Amino acid sequence: MxxxxxxxxxxxxxxxxxxxxxxxxxxxxxxxxxxxxxxxxxxxxxxxxxxxxxxxxxxxxxxxxxxxxxxxxxxxxxxxxxxxxxxxxxxxxxxxxxxxxxxxxxxxxxxxxxxxxxxxxxxxxxxxxxxxxxxxxxxxxxxxxxxxxxxxxxxxxxxxxxxxxxxKGRTQNEAISEVVELSKENDKWKYLVRIFASWRKNLELNSNVNDEEVRELIMSLSPAYLKQCEEWKQEGIEAGRQEGRQEGRQEGRQEGRQEGQKDGQRLMVESLLAVRFGNLDEELSAIISQLMELSPTERTQLLVNLSREELLARFKVD
Structure with missing residues (x-):
């Protein structure tokens, strides 16, 4: 498969x-x-x-x-x-x-x-x-x-x-991350990020995420998926801002969107941890708040490249 x-x-x-x-x-x-x-x-x-x-x-x-x-x-x-x-x-x-x-x-x-x-x-x-x-x-x-x-x-x-x-593996992870970075500098490569994001979603929906190879491919595609999600959110935020200005309710809408954006990012981090390590246990759950304080790019690189032990050591909870 x-x-x-x-x-x-x-x-x-x-x-x-x-x-x-x-x-x-x-x-x-x-x-x-x-x-x-x-x-x-x-x-x-x-x-x-x-x-x-x-x-x-x-x-x-x-x-x-x-x-x-x-x-x-x-x-x-x-x-x-x-x-x-x-x-x-x-x-x-x-x-x-x-x-x-x-x-x-x-x-x-x-x-x-x-x-x-x-x-x-x-x-x-x-x-x-x-x-x-x-x-x-x-x-x-x-x-x-x-x-x-x-x-x-x-x-x-x-x-x-x-x-x-x-x-495959680290070779693919690093290459996809490079393409994501290039897409930030040059819009002409954004269509590749959309392809990667789409396939990452298809893998989650149509594959056995407990299969090691499937998890590996999902993790390789995750930087592109997160980048695309950020773009979708920004598009939604901008559309909401315009709507809010037109209706005179911008402040309340903006606060709601910011909360929704944070919740969405947290869900993505939880999903990545669960896919990468099989399940989201108490130890991994405890470091999510610290991960959320990082930039999306730094957060994604750590989630993709660090082992469970390295993540727990880096974000040790007292």
Whole structure:
């Protein structure tokens, strides 16, 4: 279930990032196989999109993206290669019907995105690093037209940010927090925060929150969810202010909204603690008031990154 939800999130996320650069198809059927391609991208320009860093560099040519929540085994990687060659076969047959040629460069490339990758897998597929590409990007032999991206090995730079979002654990947590911070500086990234917030809510509603992987993904998406909730509240407050001014009852309405906002923030903190640690016991409940005194950003970072013991030690109640 978690794999399916992650796949849907990854597809929507990559589609939103890549569609300004070209044609994006998700969940495309492979005719010769009972399989789907996660993301098939065909660029409309050969210029590298510098804003997307490594992802923009990968998307200069026609390619397939196959993102994984958990590291794929050798069978799953071979399955990806089968899909790639099926697509290439379709394109070659189409070109033949249209009596035109298609060059090797025009055939799509495969990018397998995995949170981690073992040396055994890399060695077995002959995957190696290449000059001019970041650490963590391993290319299969030339004519296989494929590469494995081990997201946890990518350098922690702005260029790798958009791929690190598709990682796991701390890698993903930190990347999503970075996107949230970027959205504060540049409105153009706010749509990504909305996607993350929406998927966090879907996970809570449609998944078993006691499942460790579900809890991990919920926590990774929580900074975006909290940021979006703050925006929704601010929009509501502003609308309420205007209404209050019009009706001459601004002061009373404002006080009520402030109380409601505090209650909403407290409920979110309680929800995060319960999801992260399984339940909200007496010890955790006792530190909520101190957490509420922090800024939303600092509060979220602590809730996402600190263990139960670290939280209790930091906010020790006498």
């Amino acid at each position: 978690t794999r399916q939800l992650h796949d849907q999130l990854a597809k929507e996320y990559l589609e939103e990032l890549l569609k300004p650069l070209g044609k994006v198809e998700t969940s495309k059927d492979v005719k010769s196989e009972v399989q789907e391609i996660d993301v098939w991208f065909v660029p409309t320009t050969t210029a590298i999109n510098s804003e997307l860093g490594l992802l923009g560099k990968m998307a200069v040519k026609s390619c397939l993206f196959e993102p994984y929540r958990n590291a794929p085994n050798e069978v799953e990687i071979r399955s990806c290669l089968v899909k790639l060659y099926s697509v290439q076969g379709e394109l070659l047959r189409q070109a033949k019907r249209e009596k035109r040629s298609i060059s090797e460069e025009e055939l799509p490339f495969l990018w397998i995105l995995t949170p981690t990758c073992s040396e055994r897998i890399l060695e077995g597929f002959g995957a190696k690093t290449k000059e001019g590409w970041e650490k963590g990007v391993y290319f299969l032999p030339k004519y296989q037209k494929a590469a494995i991206v081990a997201i946890n090995q990518l350098p922690m730079t702005e260029d790798t940010l958009w791929l690190r979002v598709l990682g």
